[in-house]
Amino acid sequence: xxRALEFFATRVIRSRIGIALVIAVSVLxxxxxxxxxxxxxxxxxxxxxxxxxxxxxDPDEGDDGVVEAPSxxxxxxxxxxxxxxxxxxxxxxxxxxxxxxxxxxxxSRLSAVSTPALMxxxxxxxxxxxxxxxxxxxxxxxxxxxxxxxxxxxxxxGTLRLELVAPDGRWLVDAVDWERE
Numbered sequence: 001x002x003r004a005l006e007f008f009a010t011r012v013i014r015s016r017i018g019i020a021l022v023i024a025v026s027v028l029x030x031x032x033x034x035x036x037x038x039x040x041x042x043x044x045x046x047x048x049x050x051x052x053x054x055x056x057x058d059p060d061e062g063d064d065g066v067v068e069a070p071s072x073x074x075x076x077x078x079x080x081x082x083x084x085x086x087x088x089x090x091x092x093x094x095x096x097x098x099x100x101x102x103x104x105x106x107x108s109r110l111s112a113v114s115t116p117a118l119m120x121x122x123x124x125x126x127x128x129x130x131x132x133x134x135x136x137x138x139x140x141x142x143x144x145x146x147x148x149x150x151x152x153x154x155x156x157x158g159t160l161r162l163e164l165v166a167p168d169g170r171w172l173v174d175a176v177d178w179e180r181e
Contacts, residue, residue, distance in 0.1 A: 133157035157180060
């Protein structure tokens with residue numbers, strides 16, 4: 001028996017496993033003592049949770065969702081300037097014009113109804129890069145706000161989508177998107 005106690009005291013307690021066992025027994029002893037000191041009662045996790053769900057809306061009030069989306073503001077046009085549909089029509093006519101072979105002349109026709117930012121993007125583009133198509137319907141204006149609109153123009157070979165901006169009331173094409181059918 002003496003050898004067993006000596007082995008336990010010198011080998012087991014001084015090893016990693018022995019130290020871990022001593023710490024685990026100490027923690028369990030502290031938890032047990034705390035439970036005994038607290039006495040009988042309701043088990044509490046430490047969180048103060050309500051017994052029923054928290055409501056932020058009166059359940060008897062009715063539907064609080066959006067009934068309909070607000071309609072965007074109509075596009076504003078400065079006096080003497082073209083509305084978005086006519087600006088888009090002029091851009092489409094110049095974009096699809098393949099009678100001009102000089103890229104500089106073609107871009108100068110586009111620049112009359114385009115923003116400087118778009119003209120920078122079109123610096124290396126010429127009439128050969130534009131689709132060989134023709135307009136088959138009226139432009140459809142989708143206003144996003146008073147100074148931004150999207151115009152969709154149907155073509156025989158797809159759809160031409162233009163984004164127009166009017167920071168000062170003059171509508172100019174700022175982006176071009178071509179979708180083939």
